[in-house]
Amino acid sequence: MLSKAFFWVVDHQTEFFRALGQHLLMSGVSMAIALAIALPLAVLIVNYGRFAFGVINTINGLRTIPSLAILAIMMPLLGIGIMPSIVALTVLALPPILLNAYVGLRDVDADAVEAAIGMGMSRSQVLRKIRIPLAAPAMFAGARTAAVQVLAGATLAPFIGGGGLGDFIATGIGMMDTSRLLVGAVPIAILALSTELILGRVEKHLFAESTTA
Amino acid sequence: MIRMENVTKRYDAGAAPSVDNLTLEVPEGSTVALIGPSGCGKTTTMRMINRLIEPTEGRIFVNGEDVTKADPVQLRRHIGYVIQNVGLFPHMTIAENIAAVPNLLGWDQPKIVKRTEELLGLVGLDPQEMLKRYPRQLSGGQRQRIGVARALAADPAVLLMDEPFGAIDPIARARLQDEFKQILKRVRKTVVLVTHDLDEAIRLGDRIAIMRAGKIVQYDTPDAVLSNPADEFVANFVGIDRAIKRLSLFSVADAMLAGAPSSPAASVAASANLREALSLMVAANSDVLAVVDTGGIVTGHLTRNAIFAI
Numbered sequence: 001m002l003s004k005a006f007f008w009v010v011d012h013q014t015e016f017f018r019a020l021g022q023h024l025l026m027s028g029v030s031m032a033i034a035l036a037i038a039l040p041l042a043v044l045i046v047n048y049g050r051f052a053f054g055v056i057n058t059i060n061g062l063r064t065i066p067s068l069a070i071l072a073i074m075m076p077l078l079g080i081g082i083m084p085s086i087v088a089l090t091v092l093a094l095p096p097i098l099l100n101a102y103v104g105l106r107d108v109d110a111d112a113v114e115a116a117i118g119m120g121m122s123r124s125q126v127l128r129k130i131r132i133p134l135a136a137p138a139m140f141a142g143a144r145t146a147a148v149q150v151l152a153g154a155t156l157a158p159f160i161g162g163g164g165l166g167d168f169i170a171t172g173i174g175m176m177d178t179s180r181l182l183v184g185a186v187p188i189a190i191l192a193l194s195t196e197l198i199l200g201r202v203e204k205h206l207f208a209e210s211t212t213a
Numbered sequence: 214m215i216r217m218e219n220v221t222k223r224y225d226a227g228a229a230p231s232v233d234n235l236t237l238e239v240p241e242g243s244t245v246a247l248i249g250p251s252g253c254g255k256t257t258t259m260r261m262i263n264r265l266i267e268p269t270e271g272r273i274f275v276n277g278e279d280v281t282k283a284d285p286v287q288l289r290r291h292i293g294y295v296i297q298n299v300g301l302f303p304h305m306t307i308a309e310n311i312a313a314v315p316n317l318l319g320w321d322q323p324k325i326v327k328r329t330e331e332l333l334g335l336v337g338l339d340p341q342e343m344l345k346r347y348p349r350q351l352s353g354g355q356r357q358r359i360g361v362a363r364a365l366a367a368d369p370a371v372l373l374m375d376e377p378f379g380a381i382d383p384i385a386r387a388r389l390q391d392e393f394k395q396i397l398k399r400v401r402k403t404v405v406l407v408t409h410d411l412d413e414a415i416r417l418g419d420r421i422a423i424m425r426a427g428k429i430v431q432y433d434t435p436d437a438v439l440s441n442p443a444d445e446f447v448a449n450f451v452g453i454d455r456a457i458k459r460l461s462l463f464s465v466a467d468a469m470l471a472g473a474p475s476s477p478a479a480s481v482a483a484s485a486n487l488r489e490a491l492s493l494m495v496a497a498n499s500d501v502l503a504v505v506d507t508g509g510i511v512t513g514h515l516t517r518n519a520i521f522a523i
Contacts, residue, residue, distance in 0.1 A: 115300030118265060118373075119314050119363070120290030133304045 004179035005186065020187065022082065023164035026157060027150045030086045034093035034146060039139065042101035043127065056102065063095040067153045075160045085154070085162030092153045093146040100145070104138025105131050137207040144199040151192045155184070165191075215239040215262060215371060215403055220271030222257050222427075230269070231257045233427035239420075241276075241370075244397060244404040245432075246418030248411065249450070254427040259373050259407045263292045275371055290317055293364030293372040293402070297379045299356045301348035307333075307359055308344040314367040332362040335396060354385045361393065365400065374406045378413065390416050411451060415439070415458060423447050436462055460487040460523070465515055468523050469504045474514035477503035483512060487520050494520075 009016045045052040065073075070091055074084035108131050116130045155166040165184040172181025215238070222232040232254040239245045247255040260266040262273060264285040273280045280288055301310050308329050315325045330340040336358040348356055357378065364372060377393075378386045394417060397404065408414050414421045415435045422432045423443075431443035439459035442448035451458065466483045468490075478499035481490045483506055493502060500517045 109300070109303060111296060111298040111300030112302050113300075114296055115294070115360075115363075116302070116313075118263065118289060118294035118296065120286050120288070120317055122286050125317070130302060 001179045002182060002186070005182040008179065008183055016183070019163060019165050019167050019184075022162075023151075023154050023157075023166075023188075023191075026082060026085050026089060026154050026162060026164055027147070030089035031093055031143070031147055031150055033086070033090045034097055034150075035143060037090075038094050038097035038142075039101055042098055042105055042139075043132075045102060046105040046131070047123070047127070052102065052106075056099065059095050059098050062091055065091075067092055068156055068159065071156055071160050071162075080161035082157075082162050084160050085157040085164075088160075089150050089153055089157075093150050096145040096149065097139075097142045100142025101135065101139045104135030104142075108134040137203065140199075140203050140206065144196065144203065147199060148192050148196050151195055152188065155188055214241040214274075214276060215405065216274040217258070217262075218272045218274075220258070220261060220268045220273060222254070222261060222266060223269045230427050232261070232268075234271075235427065235429060237422060237429060237432065239403055239405060241403050242401040243419040244402075244406060244417055245420045245422055246406045246408055246414035247422050247424060248408055248414045249424035251409070253424040255407045255424050256375060258424070259375060259405050262371070262405060263289050263294060263373055265289075290314055290367065291369050291371075293367075293369040295360050295364045295372070295374040295377045297376040299348075299360035299380075301356055301359060301363070303348050305347075306344065307346050307348070307351070310348065310359060311363045311366050313363060318367055320367075328366060332365060335365070335399070336362045337392060338362075353381050354389060357381060357389060358392075361396070365402075368400075370403060372402045372404045374404065376408055377406070379408075379410070386413075387416075393417065411458070412461075415462065423450060435459075457488055457491070460491055460520065461489075463487045463523050465490050465504055468519040469513040469515045470519060471513050473511045474501045474503055477501055477514065479503070480505045480511070481515060482507070487523060490515055491517075491520055 041055065045055050067088065070088040071085070074088050078084035078087060112130055112134070113126060116126045121129065154162075154164050155169060157164045158166040158170040165188050168184030169181050169188075170184075172178065172184065217235055217237045220232060220235045221230050223230045235254075235258060237245075237258075247258055249255050257266055261268045262275065262280065264280060264283075268281065275288075275292065302313070305313075308326075311329045311332055312325045315328060320328075329344065333340040333343055338355065338358055343351075343355075343359075348359070351359065357380075360377070364374075378389055381389060390413060397417075404417075406414075406417055418435060420432060421435055421438050422429045423438065424430065425446055431438055431447050433441075436459060438447065439451055439455045439462070442451055442455070448455070463486060464483070465481055465485050465487060468487060469483065478501075479493050479497040480503040481493050483504050490502060494500070494517060502515045503511045504513045504515050506512050
């Protein structure tokens with residue numbers, strides 16, 4: 001069955017790579033948007049603690065909505081196509097990035113922060129020189145979790161006409177053709193797993209010094 | 214010099230003040246130890262000096278400047294600050310940690326490098342070995358020394374220390390306290406030290422301020438506090454063994470008499486303190502000790518009466 005799927009890909013290379021491209025584009029764009037929203041937001045709510053509770057709970061609330069439901073909600077609002085899929089995937093990526101970044105920034109070594117304030121660092125210097133570098137590993141870990149979730153979550157995009165590798169799965173189910181289903185499922189699994197592995201390696205390499213502190 | 218005038222800190226309006234109409238003057242170049250039971254306001258008092266806490270009422274002067282009118286961030290760059298758990302920055306090397314304040318002040322690199330090496334020498338650490346290391350690679354005592362070096366980096370006239378040796382084991386603590394005292398002899402600083410350890414206050418303080426419920430109940434030299442407690446609270450606080458503690462303020466050299474004793478049961482170093490000498494007398498069940506110099510040569514003798522007369 002796997003070999004049948006493989007030969008289908010060989011025969012339909014344009015179709016396969018277009019779907020793969022859509023999949024990566026959707027995932028990449030929504031990750032970029034989610035990072036651009038969540039990281040500054042985390043910094044903001046760490047500085048203004050009284051908003052943290054509300055923001056964190058709202059984001060956590062979003063997390064309880066199933067991905068498919070988010071896609072369904074987007075359809076009447078944004079129609080079909082790649083845009084609503086990107087919005088839905090962004091919503092999916094926000095919670096892990098925001099929560100990890102917030103907790104990382106908040107739980108930075110309290111003594112280091114006290115020493116920094118006591119020696120005359122301004123609030124923004126404490127953030128730039130102490131909090132962000134020390135929270136960087138947690139921030140990265142959040143982004144890594146989100147990336148894997150988004151790559152896997154993008155599988156559902158075909159339900160609202162978003163395209164991507166999920167198309168083959170939807171078609172496979174529709175035609176009761178398991179080998180066609182595998183054309184989508186196997187690459188998605190490989191993408192998600194290799195992203196997890198590669199980003200894990202990068203994380204270890206980048207933060208070898210500070211994570212063991 | 215530090216002067217606090219009628220300073221009051223109330224955390225909640227209507228509640229009892231944490232610091233109550235406190236007036237305190239710390240002469241330039243001297244060390245004062247703030248000591249008292251938990252909640253007596255000693256830490257609050259210290260933290261108002263660099264405005265980590267804002268006083269509710271009163272004025273505080275550092276070297277003649279009213280700190281309540283200064284920019285707190287600028288002010289703190291000119292006041293050294295050491296906390297119990299040191300708070301070294303784990304993602305920075307030792308060199309970067311020590312250079313933190315000079316960097317904030319915009320010193321040029323050659324000056325910072327020179328100063329960093331000088332400070333490591335001052336706190337008794339080898340610059341070549343230390344500069345590139347990270348805080349987690351250091352022992353507790355080494356970290357504490359780096360904390361002191363970092364606080365002294367920009368050569369501030371005033372140093373605030375919040376239980377600086379509290380997290381270190383007792384043996385290393387006594388050694389660090391002695392070393393710190395030697396450092397203070399070389400760099401003239403006005404020091405405010407918060408501690409709950411009476412022995413530390415006696416060892417490091419030129420003067421001790423004993424606090425209770427936001428007020429200073431006695432502000433005097435360790436000798437005066439131990440020999441003449443102002444009231445029953447102070448007497449209880451310094452303990453029933455205060456007369457023995459007081460002996461640790463004096464060295465054998467202060468009380469020794471000339472001439473070798475006829476039949477000494479034991480000997481004591483001239484640099485030891487009288488508390489240790491008395492302990493040796495008790496152990497040897499003898500009224501007289503031979504006093505020896507660092508080479509072991511007998512230079513005089515010490516009698517029980519001489520200790521009791523001090």
